Amino acid sequence: MGEQLTSRAENYSQWYNELVIKSGLAENSAVRGCMVIKPYGYTLWENMRDILDRMFKDSGHVNAYFPLFIPKSYLSREASHVEGFAKECAVVTHYRLKQNPDGEGIIVDPDSKLEEELIIRPTSETIIWSTYKNWIQSYRDLPILINQWANVVRWEMRTRLFLRTAEFLWQEGHTAHQSEQEAIEEAERMVHIYADFVENYMGVPVVIGVKSPAERFAGAVNTYCIEALMQDGKALQAGTTHFLGQNFAKAFDVQFLNKNNTLEYVWATSWGVSTRLIGALIMAHSDDKGLVLPPKIAPIQVVIIPIYRNDEQLAKVNQVAFSIEKALKARNISVKYDNRDEYRSGWKFNEYEMKGVPVRITVGARDLENNQVELFRRDTLEKNLVDCNTVVAEAEALLEDIHKSIFNKALAFREQNITKVDSWEEFVDVIENKGGFVSAHWDGTAETEEAIKEKTKATIRCIPLNNPQEEGKCVYSGKASKERVLFARAY
Amino acid sequence: MGEQLTSRAENYSQWYNELVIKSGLAENSAVRGCMVIKPYGYTLWENMRDILDRMFKDSGHVNAYFPLFIPKSYLSREASHVEGFAKECAVVTHYRLKQNPDGEGIIVDPDSKLEEELIIRPTSETIIWSTYKNWIQSYRDLPILINQWANVVRWEMRTRLFLRTAEFLWQEGHTAHQSEQEAIEEAERMVHIYADFVENYMGVPVVIGVKSPAERFAGAVNTYCIEALMQDGKALQAGTTHFLGQNFAKAFDVQFLNKNNTLEYVWATSWGVSTRLIGALIMAHSDDKGLVLPPKIAPIQVVIIPIYRNDEQLAKVNQVAFSIEKALKARNISVKYDNRDEYRSGWKFNEYEMKGVPVRITVGARDLENNQVELFRRDTLEKNLVDCNTVVAEAEALLEDIHKSIFNKALAFREQNITKVDSWEEFVDVIENKGGFVSAHWDGTAETEEAIKEKTKATIRCIPLNNPQEEGKCVYSGKASKERVLFARAY
Numbered sequence: 003m004g005e006q007l008t009s010r011a012e013n014y015s016q017w018y019n020e021l022v023i024k025s026g027l028a029e030n031s032a033v034r035g036c037m038v039i040k041p042y043g044y045t046l047w048e049n050m051r052d053i054l055d056r057m058f059k060d061s062g063h064v065n066a067y068f069p070l071f072i073p074k075s076y077l078s079r080e081a082s083h084v085e086g087f088a089k090e091c092a093v094v095t096h097y098r099l100k101q102n103p104d105g106e107g108i109i110v111d112p113d114s115k116l117e118e119e120l121i122i123r124p125t126s127e128t129i130i131w132s133t134y135k136n137w138i139q140s141y142r143d144l145p146i147l148i149n150q151w152a153n154v155v156r157w158e159m160r161t162r163l164f165l166r167t168a169e170f171l172w173q174e175g176h177t178a179h180q181s182e183q184e185a186i187e188e189a190e191r192m193v194h195i196y197a198d199f200v201e202n203y204m205g206v207p208v209v210i211g212v213k214s215p216a217e218r219f220a221g222a223v224n225t226y227c228i229e230a231l232m233q234d235g236k237a238l239q240a241g242t243t244h245f246l247g248q249n250f251a252k253a254f255d256v257q258f259l260n261k262n263n264t265l266e267y268v269w270a271t272s273w274g275v276s277t278r279l280i281g282a283l284i285m286a287h288s289d290d291k292g293l294v295l296p297p298k299i300a301p302i303q304v305v306i307i308p309i310y311r312n313d314e315q316l317a318k319v320n321q322v323a324f325s326i327e328k329a330l331k332a333r334n335i336s337v338k339y340d341n342r343d344e345y346r347s348g349w350k351f352n353e354y355e356m357k358g359v360p361v362r363i364t365v366g367a368r369d370l371e372n373n374q375v376e377l378f379r380r381d382t383l384e385k386n387l388v389d390c391n392t393v394v395a396e397a398e399a400l401l402e403d404i405h406k407s408i409f410n411k412a413l414a415f416r417e418q419n420i421t422k423v424d425s426w427e428e429f430v431d432v433i434e435n436k437g438g439f440v441s442a443h444w445d446g447t448a449e450t451e452e453a454i455k456e457k458t459k460a461t462i463r464c465i466p467l468n469n470p471q472e473e474g475k476c477v478y479s480g481k482a483s484k485e486r487v488l489f490a491r492a493y
Numbered sequence: 494m495g496e497q498l499t500s501r502a503e504n505y506s507q508w509y510n511e512l513v514i515k516s517g518l519a520e521n522s523a524v525r526g527c528m529v530i531k532p533y534g535y536t537l538w539e540n541m542r543d544i545l546d547r548m549f550k551d552s553g554h555v556n557a558y559f560p561l562f563i564p565k566s567y568l569s570r571e572a573s574h575v576e577g578f579a580k581e582c583a584v585v586t587h588y589r590l591k592q593n594p595d596g597e598g599i600i601v602d603p604d605s606k607l608e609e610e611l612i613i614r615p616t617s618e619t620i621i622w623s624t625y626k627n628w629i630q631s632y633r634d635l636p637i638l639i640n641q642w643a644n645v646v647r648w649e650m651r652t653r654l655f656l657r658t659a660e661f662l663w664q665e666g667h668t669a670h671q672s673e674q675e676a677i678e679e680a681e682r683m684v685h686i687y688a689d690f691v692e693n694y695m696g697v698p699v700v701i702g703v704k705s706p707a708e709r710f711a712g713a714v715n716t717y718c719i720e721a722l723m724q725d726g727k728a729l730q731a732g733t734t735h736f737l738g739q740n741f742a743k744a745f746d747v748q749f750l751n752k753n754n755t756l757e758y759v760w761a762t763s764w765g766v767s768t769r770l771i772g773a774l775i776m777a778h779s780d781d782k783g784l785v786l787p788p789k790i791a792p793i794q795v796v797i798i799p800i801y802r803n804d805e806q807l808a809k810v811n812q813v814a815f816s817i818e819k820a821l822k823a824r825n826i827s828v829k830y831d832n833r834d835e836y837r838s839g840w841k842f843n844e845y846e847m848k849g850v851p852v853r854i855t856v857g858a859r860d861l862e863n864n865q866v867e868l869f870r871r872d873t874l875e876k877n878l879v880d881c882n883t884v885v886a887e888a889e890a891l892l893e894d895i896h897k898s899i900f901n902k903a904l905a906f907r908e909q910n911i912t913k914v915d916s917w918e919e920f921v922d923v924i925e926n927k928g929g930f931v932s933a934h935w936d937g938t939a940e941t942e943e944a945i946k947e948k949t950k951a952t953i954r955c956i957p958l959n960n961p962q963e964e965g966k967c968v969y970s971g972k973a974s975k976e977r978v979l980f981a982r983a984y
Contacts, residue, residue: 029627031559031560031620031624032564032567032620032623032624033560033562033563033564033611033620036560036561036562037560038557038558038559038560038624039557039558040557041555041556041557041639043557044555044556044557044558045555045556047558048556064532064535064536065532065535065536065539066529066530066531066532066534066535067529067530067535067538067662068522068529069522069524069527069528069529069660070527070613070644070646070660071524071527071583071660072524073523073524074590074599074601076523077590077599078598078599084590084599088589088590088591088599089589089590089591090588090589091588091589091590092562092585092587092588092611093585093586093587093588093589093590093601093605094583094584094585094586094613095584095585095586095587095601096583096584096586097581097582097583097584097648098579098580098581098582098584098648099565099568099575099579099580099582099584099612100579100580107569108565108568108569108575108579110565110584110586110610114584119601120524120583121590122561122585122613129522129523129524132523133522133523133529136520142835148532152644153561153643153644155561157588157589169560169561169562171558344633
């Protein structure tokens with residue numbers, strides 16, 4: 003370590019890229035657009051996954067696994083779906099390599115061409131609904147409430163670690179229902195579960211809303227989303243849930259006998275969050291010294307660092323440090339005692355600040371003379387001497403306090419950065435200079451939405467749920483409008 | 494349900510295929526050779542994965558994630574490695590689809606051809622060692638003890654659910670060490686962890702051994718394995734660990750400065766088990782009535798079924814059943830109370846026997862008059878009336894007993910089916926008629942191994958660890974031999 007990060011003020015984008023790499027979360031791989039998620043980053047993802055998985059199971063869902071490959075003809079069945087994904091598909095065309103008969107090296111065997119090309123799943127609606135067709139005959143077979151943890155591939159041209167990568171990890175829920183109402187309720191339930199997770203475990207406040215038609219998922223009737231605000235004033239879509247209507251049921255001819263004994267198409271939802279969430283939490287909380295990780299999902303919640311000059315001091319320090327470590331573990335707190343002697347304590351301080359460990363306990367021989375250790379919180383960088391006998395309880399309380407504190411800080415930042423505007427000049431000025439969400443009237447047309455995007459790069463992030471209805475005039479066209487929507491530049 | 498399974502005696506292979514589908518574990522997908530792992534099967538896999546993951550972490554390993562794609566040139570770097578996998582590679586050649594300009598439908602855009610083809614990982618040694626090159630400079634960076642849970646693809650021509658599928662789920666450990674000895678110890682440690690898991694959680698006894706050179710992993714210096722015996726007398730390789738020597742370090746030029754400050758190539762291991770283990774446990778324990786699942790990993794450990802004639806009886810039955818359910822859950826036992834009234838109890842009995850639920854508790858209104866319920870064990874199909882007050886403790890004890898019992902039964906079967914032979918006539922006779930493992934002397938040559946395989950379809954499954962040394966003559970060539978090895982026909 004030792005090297006400084008580029009500061010956020012200097013170059014936010016470079017700060018982010020350096021931070022992901024220097025903190026050991028992930029790095030770019032030799033394969034274009036694909037990342038290597040390093041152990042520290044993967045442990046963070048495991049913690050997030052385990053909590054989400056529990057939330058999904060507690061709300062009645064079960065996991066399953068569907069194929070990585072989607073026959074080209076399946077992806078093409080739902081017209082707007084294939085249009086949405088066609089431009090970024092990894093396509094498998096052959097199934098064998100062989101020695102080059104004309105020379106050196108290995109070539110793709112031309113005799114192994116597939117009759118039908120296979121697409122690496124960019125999302126699994128089509129392969130799953132082709133399967134549900136065999137599972138669903140009667141209303142008794144419904145609902146189906148399935149989730150899948152998987153890798154997916156979208157061949158993005160511009161990639162950034164976690165935020166946009168060709169391959170990423172995610173979960174995708176795919177549910178089947180006997181009524182429109184039930185499916186809509188499911189899509190709404192899941193967007194609230196996502197909001198619960200992102201706010202209460204990641205400490206990132208979100209706006210829950212629906213997308214404008216132009217921003218909907220390819221194949222959805224309605225898309226719900228949670229939108230978060232990053233420190234540079236750009237928005238980030240953190241998760242989406244989709245009410246798919248009967249679109250995929252019709253594309254794959256999935257009908258069921260309802261209670262009145264008549265055939266009806268099945269109603270569907272899908273919903274997903276991905277490793278992109280890691281990008282969101284980094285950009286919401288971290289600072290120029292490194293990551294600031296949310297305590298509830300941090301791979302290491304507490305790090306203990308010893309300070310000593312000789313073996314005699316080390317023996318005393320070890321005794322206290324091991325006892326604190328044991329007591330923290332007994333409280334189910336993830337703790338690391340870093341007693342490596344090849345690194346100085348100053349180096350370790352920087353290292354764990356860069357890695358965003360929420361709480362640091364420094365056990366120093368001198369402080370121990372007063373039966374004290376130093377308790378440090380990563381978010382505010384404050385430190386205090388505390389009594390050895392109370393440090394464990396104080397560290398545990400501090401974790402809770404840091405969660406609240408980073409959430410409140412991010413919430414205050416967001417509240418300061420939702421700006422109501424009523425004129426086009428104001429709109430452009432706020433988007434250009436202040437950033438954040440702009441709350442403005444919109445006439446509801448795709449034309450206006452597109453024109454605003456072209457002129458300012460701002461898009462409609464969402465129409466908030468329970469949005470207050472108020473008469474107004476579209477900030478761009480001047481036409482009548484019944485509600486404000488949130489615009490922002492976004493990741 | 495209701496339909497009978499083909500019996501094992503009639504057609505073992507058909508019994509297996511029907512069983513996987515009828516029990517709801519998995520089914521074939523629309524994509525050639527790829528399976529859909531249904532919720533019941535996936536929960537079984539989750540239970541296995543969670544236990545293995547804990548064992549890996551307890552032995553010092555951490556998880557990470559590497560790309561799905563491997564550039565063709567990377568796969569080709571290690572000569573025997575690419576030779577081993579070239580014939581079964583899914584190859585990505587393009588990254589975009591488009592509307593067919595000459596007519597209907599969607600086609601692969603020829604302008605999106607990749608400069609270098611990407612292989613879907615059949616295993617990740619090459620992509621991982623290309624990454625380790627950047628992570629390893631000094632002995633201080635070693636060991637690296639990383640595991641990855643992932644999907645992999647091997648384009649097999651003949652596939653069978655769980656046993657051999659084009660895509661499968663697995664874990665792959667990839668470790669890097671500073672000495673040959675340390676790497677060998679790691680490969681041996683992991684094969685023992687696999688044996689521990691398969692025997693003590695899946696209830697399947699295994700022989701631990703090493704592969705003959707011809708059966709080694711492509712790129713390994715030595716391959717360790719665990720071999721299990723299925724009920725039809727065929728062997729199944731349940732897991733392998735590989736000492737890779739310096740082969741991949743040399744292929745990717747991964748050197749480190751050792752403690753003497755000289756550059757040295759890094760020593761490597763890799764090791765993996767897959768969803769194939771599910772095939773192993775099905776074929777080791779199940780019977781003509783359905784699955785017999787090992788209690789420690791069964792998705793449902795105890796099912797409770799009510800029997801009643803009227804609402805008054807149902808109220809009494811419910812009261813007892815809910816209280817048993819609650820008490821079992823409090824003991825961390827996975828329990829399902831199936832009180833659906835659209836299915837008869839006889840149908841439910843068959844259903845859960847097919848699904849292999851280890852313990853069934855039937856709460857019947859008549860038995861309740863004597864404060865009794867019926868306790869049924871799936872493995873032996875025995876049932877007993879037990880007191881309501883003791884049923885929870887008895888069910889818990891029964892789960893433990895069933896584990897021991899199915900393990901001992903499988904062990905006894907295997908012991909009866911390891912046959913020592915000393916002549917070629919005996920060898921052929923046992924392989925053809927009795928099946929199982931044949932323990933025979935082998936001259937150590939690949940030629941003899943190949944000849945035996947051609948004549949009998951039997952392969953060397955392994956040379957057991959700590960194999961007794963004894964002078965003998967090769968059962969095929971008559972040449973001198975120092976130890977017996979285990980032959981069998983295998984999955």
